Structures are given as structure tokens and as C-alpha cells.
Amino acid sequence: xxxxxxxxxxxxxxxxxxxxxxxxxxxxxxxxxxxxxxxxxxxxxxxxxxxxxxxxxxxxxxxxxxxxxxxxxxxxxxxxxxxxxxxxxxxxxxxxxxxxxxxxxxxxxxxxxxxxxxxxxxxxxxxxxxxxxxxxxxxxxxxxxxxxxxxxxxxxxxxxxxxxxxxxxxxxxxxxxxxxxxxxxxxxxxxxxxxxxxxxxxxxxxxxxxxxxxxxxxxxxxxxxxxxxxxxxxxxxxxxxxxxxxxxxxxxxxxxxxxxxxxxxxxxxxxxxxxxxxxxxxxxxxxxxxxxxxxxxxxxxxxxxxxxxxxxxxxxxxxxxxxxxxxxxxxxxxxxxxxxxxxxxxxxxxxxxxxxxxxxxxxxxxxxxxxxxxxxxxxxxxxxxxxxxxxxxxxxxxxxxxxxxxxxxxxxxxxxxxxxxxxxxxxxxxxxxxxxxxxxxxxxxxxxxxxxxxxxxxxxxxxx
Amino acid sequence: xxxxxxxxxxxxxxxxxxxxxxxxxxxxxxxxxxxxxxxxxxxxxxxxxxxxxxxxxxxxxxxxxxxxxxxxxxxxxxxxxxxxxxxxxxxxxxxxxxxxxx
Numbered sequence: 394x395x396x397x398x399x400x401x402x403x404x405x406x407x408x409x410x411x412x413x414x415x416x417x418x419x420x421x422x423x424x425x426x427x428x429x430x431x432x433x434x435x436x437x438x439x440x441x442x443x444x445x446x447x448x449x450x451x452x453x454x455x456x457x458x459x460x461x462x463x464x465x466x467x468x469x470x471x472x473x474x475x476x477x478x479x480x481x482x483x484x485x486x487x488x489x490x491x492x493x494x495x496x497x498x499x500x501x502x503x504x505x506x507x508x509x510x511x512x513x514x515x516x517x518x519x520x521x522x523x524x525x526x527x528x529x530x531x532x533x534x535x536x537x538x539x540x541x542x543x544x545x546x547x548x549x550x551x552x553x554x555x556x557x558x559x560x561x562x563x564x565x566x567x568x569x570x571x572x573x574x575x576x577x578x579x580x581x582x583x584x585x586x587x588x589x590x591x592x593x594x595x596x597x598x599x600x601x602x603x604x605x606x607x608x609x610x611x612x613x614x615x616x617x618x619x620x621x622x623x624x625x626x627x628x629x630x631x632x633x634x635x636x637x638x639x640x641x642x643x644x645x646x647x648x649x650x651x652x653x654x655x656x657x658x659x660x661x662x663x664x665x666x667x668x669x670x671x672x673x674x675x676x677x678x679x680x681x682x683x684x685x686x687x688x689x690x691x692x693x694x695x696x697x698x699x700x701x702x703x704x705x706x707x708x709x710x711x712x713x714x715x716x717x718x719x720x721x722x723x724x725x726x727x728x729x730x731x732x733x734x735x736x737x738x739x740x741x742x743x744x745x746x747x748x749x750x751x752x753x754x755x756x757x758x759x760x761x762x763x764x765x766x767x768x769x770x771x772x773x774x775x776x777x778x779x780x781x782x783x784x785x786x787x788x789x790x791x792x793x794x795x796x797x798x799x800x801x802x803x804x805x806x807x808x809x810x811x812x813x814x815x816x817x818x819x820x821x822x823x824x825x826x827x828x829x830x831x832x833x834x835x836x837x838x839x840x841x842x843x844x845x846x847x848x849x850x851x852x853x854x855x856x857x
Numbered sequence: 858x859x860x861x862x863x864x865x866x867x868x869x870x871x872x873x874x875x876x877x878x879x880x881x882x883x884x885x886x887x888x889x890x891x892x893x894x895x896x897x898x899x900x901x902x903x904x905x906x907x908x909x910x911x912x913x914x915x916x917x918x919x920x921x922x923x924x925x926x927x928x929x930x931x932x933x934x935x936x937x938x939x940x941x942x943x944x945x946x947x948x949x950x951x952x953x954x955x956x957x958x959x
Contacts, residue, residue: 403905410899411876417884417892420952427891427945430899434938441905447912451919455911458928462935469936470943478890478944485897485941488933492903495930499910503923506913507906518863616893623900628866630906636866640873642896645881649889741886748889752948760955766886 399444400633402436407637409433414641420761437634475756476713479612479745480544486615487537490596493530493622494589497523500629501585507630513580519629520580524573526625527585528592533618535596540611543600544745550605558602559666565595603664609653610664612746617646649747656741658793658804686822686834688841691852694781694816697840699857701778703734705770707807708750709743711784711819715846718757721783724850725759727857736773737764738807740788771808780812782833783846786819790831799829815839818849891948898941904934 409429416426442452473481500523504510509519542548569591576584603611624639654661698704706725712718725735737759743750754764765773774780782789789809792799809815810833817839824830833839842849884892910927920928 406902407873410902411880413895413899414877414880414884414892417888417895419885420888420949420954423888423891423949423952424946427895427942427949430895430945431942434899434902434942437902437905438908441908445909445912451912451924454919454928455908455931458911458931459935462932463939465932466936466938466940467943470940470947473944475948478894478948481940481944482890482893482897485894485937488937489897489900489903492901492907492930492933492937495926495933496903496906496910499913499923499926499930500906502926503910503913503921506923507909612893616896619900620896623903624870626903626906628863628870630909631862631866632905633866633869634902635905636870637873638899638902640870641877641880642900644874644877645892645896648878648881649893652886652889739887746890746893748887748892751887752890752951755948755951755953758951758953761887761952762955764887 394440394443394446396444399440402440403632403634404637406433406437406440406634409436410634410638410641414645433634475752476716478749478752479608480541482746483537483541483544483612483615486612486619487534487541489619490530490533490535490537490622493619493626494527494534496626497527497530497629498585498589501527501582509629515580517577520577521573522625522628524576524585524588526622526629527589528569528573529618529625530622531589531592532596532599533615533622535593536600536611536618537596537615539597539600540608540615543605544608550608552604553601558598562595562598565591565598569595599665602666607657607664609742609744609746609749610650610657610661613646613649613653614665615646617643617650620644620646653742653747656805658801684835686841687839688843689816690842691844691849692856693840694842694849695853695856697814697816698728698733698779698781698853699731701733701813703736703773703777704728704779704781705774705777705812706735706737707780707782707785707789707809708737708739708754709783709785709788710745710750711786712846713744713750713753713784715784717783717847717850718753718759720847720850720854722754722757722759724854724857727854731857735763736770738767738770738774739764740767740785740807741805743785743788767805767807774808775811778813780809780815781818782809782815783818783850786824786831787829789833790829792829792832795832801829809833810836810838813838816842818842818844818846820845888949888952891945894941894945894948898938898945901934901937901941904931904938907931907934 413426413430416422510516572588620642627635793801793804793806907930
């Protein structure tokens, strides 16, 4: 196949990938978009086979390895529970990163196969691109592994900080640049290996100081990195599909990180430098005072909701932990049978990754047109009769609007307190992740329901 | 003077960043998780490089020091491609509209 024809076909697959992302602008077009993505991938792989034109025994092995990897991937995709999506995505990012490192290594050892020169005499531009691809790939790999371990709970979600951490990280980053320069001058294989090793190390060090609840930002950021790594390799291979895709994924991840940071009213650097969870805990200890709380049971909750004309559900990650989403949907079905208007309000950082809560609700058969984002629904709280907060905490805290001293001041929150009455399902009065007391607990119109989210929801259904 | 082909690739790269920027902002927030899994799947188009690397061995030698990395990368990328697209499909299949009458 001629180089020009294959370049055009790679362009076609790049365009199909753009359409795949474009499809996600609404659920109706999204499935078609995914199909475009799959077609784009098939084109890219087929064109590569044809342009290499090597259909000897090696080709058979490629198909075998492809099948092995594909089966593992398909198996995981069908078995993974939706609550574990963040871990899955983190795990997948690490694979992209490592694949980028492997491709870069292979290109370094055998540059002839990629038309990049001969070993020890690789074209300068290619060598730089290769080094960038390998370094970013390695950072993506080790960073994603740490994110995966933290999300999976194998590693503590608490930020790990030590003295001189930022200085060390800065030193390593500088050394990566210096190594790249020396690599270009000397073409030394040893320097290439050291560069990769140091990049693995920095990926690890960047993620360990970031707290578990900041994982939405971290996953988005690593998503972005995996794109830049792919783009770096794309430049090395002079492959248009890879360059386009890398740029798309890179900017996508960057936008998601931005949205997540805005959802928490924190700057990107603040998250990356880490240590949030550790410093704020002490603030929570101080203002722990005893204030009167109204608490109720499932019967009271059912009575309130039965007599309401509109109810807004505010789900949080706690709901997913308690696996209460199916019970919740059943409760809503019962309410709807009684002609009560029900909608769901989702905060941008509800869940452990962007859009996580929406997927969990969709899995429980909640129609997506009953689920609203913060800006869409925030004005409706004032007109609603009951807000049912389940598994959420900090994202409802009115302190973010009223107290400039509060660590979460300025964070966009759901105006739950404007509802006529608030039902708050929670196991205890303990503060949420930000470590601060929620004023909402003590409001006149709040009724606390102290119980496990799933059990309480089931009890309410019985009483409705 | 001729323009270096690198400049063309750089232009494609920069323009694609802008396309990505505008396309991703138009993605509805409720589909951000599928967005991440599908970007994961498409970034595994890096398999293209892995295939070239794997088939770079000389005649008769399938597994050389460089092609072995290609084969490893093929497995990793394949896990991602199949896993990424299928899990996205699984998620998107769950997004349903309200049924009007029951």
C-alpha cells in the first residue's frame, strides 16, 4: 500500500475518532459515536497490516497476541461492576502508558523498522519525540498504578507527604530534561533506560501525595497524559491517526481535570501539590460542638414524601458504596405512582470520577432525562417540597456560600437547604471528606435519618 | 525552501487540540465517564506502532530484542481497545429515556 494512501486512511480513522467523541454530546447519538470509534480502529489496524505487508509467521503471532489481549479486555469489560469504573479507567490508562513505553523502546532498539535511521544514529527530531513519548508514557503508567491502588483501597487514600517532596520532584523533572538533552547528544542506550526509569519514579511520586477524594482530578489528568504520550509516539512514527488521537485525548483529559477542579473550587496546582485531606482534618476537630439535631425514622420520611408534590434526590458516592441505587429507584417508582414529581440532582464531583454518578443511576434504570446537573436544577430546590440527600455531604453544605473561613468556601454547592424539608440519610453526624461540619444537619427543616442508605431506602418503600 | 514535513504534522497536532477542545466541551456532563473510557480505547490506536514494532523482525526471526516489545505492547493495547470500546458500549446501552406510559 502506498504511503500516501495509508496516510489518507489514517486521516479517515482520525476523523472517525473525532466523530466518536462528538457523538457523546447526547445519549441518543452516543452509541453511533462508539461505532464510529470502532470502525476507525479497524481501519487503522488494517491499514497498518497492509502497509507493513509482512504476512509471514510474525503476522500469525500478531493475531494471536491481539486475540489474547482482546479476550482479556472483553472479559474485563463484561464483568466489571459499574462502581469500579474509576479503577478500570485508571488501570486502562496504565496500559496505554506502558504500551507507549514499549513502542518507544522498540523504536530505539530497531529504528530501521520505523525509518528513523540506524541504531546509534537516530534522527535528532525522532529521538526527541521518542524520549518525550517514553517519558510521558512511563509517568502515565506508574501514576495510574498508584491511582488504581488508591481507588481499589489496596493503598491508603490518605495523602503521603514528606519533607522536601516538592524539591525532589522538581529535581527529578529537571533531570528528565537534562537526560533528554544528553540522550540526543550521545545516543546512549544507557541514558535512554535511565530516562525511562526516572520517569517511572516521578509518576509514582506525583500521585502519592494526592488524597483519595481528589481522584476525579487525578484520573482526568492521567487521561490527558495518556493522550500526550500517544501523540509523542505518533510524531515518532509519523502517524497521523496517532497524532490526531493523542491531541484529542490530551485535551479531553485536560478539560475534565479543569471541570473537576472547578467543581471543588480548587486550583489545579492546589490538587497536584496535594496534602488537602491531611491539613483540613484538624479544622474539623476544633468546631465540634453539640447542637440539637432532629432525627426521624423511615415512617416519618415516607409520610413527608407521600404528602409532597415534588421531590429532589441528591445522591452521592455513599449511595454507591451502600449499593442503594436500585432500592432508590424503586422508591422513586413508588413516589411517581402517587403523582409526585421526582428528579435527581448531581454535583460535578459526586462519585469517584467525572460522570460516575450518572452511570450508576443509569445502571439502576433511572431515565437520564430525570437526572440534572447542578446548574440545571439548583433553582428548583426553592420550589421543591422534599430534598432526599443520600450518600452526599459536603456538596450540600451551605457553609460554602456563607463562611469565608471555611476550607470549602466558594465551592459550588446544591441549594438543598432552600427546600421546604430536607431528609438526610447518613450513618452518623461525622463530617465528610473536607472534615467540616455540615450546617444542614442542624437546620430547622432537616430531618436526619441515621441508617445505612440501602436499608433506610428499603424501609421507606415499605412505609410508602 | 521546502517545508519540513514535521511542520505539517505539528499543524495537524495543534489543530486537533483545538478540535478536541471544542468537541469535548460539547459532551454532556452525564456522559463524562463514557467519554473517559472511549478516549482510553481510541488512544490505544498506539497499537499501530506496536504492530510495526512486532513485525520488524528479520525473516525467520519472529522474536527479536525489538519485536518482543512490540508483541507486549500489542497485548496491552488490545486489552484497552476491546475493553474500552465494549465497556463504553455497555454503559451507553444503560442510558434510557423516560418511558411515557407504564
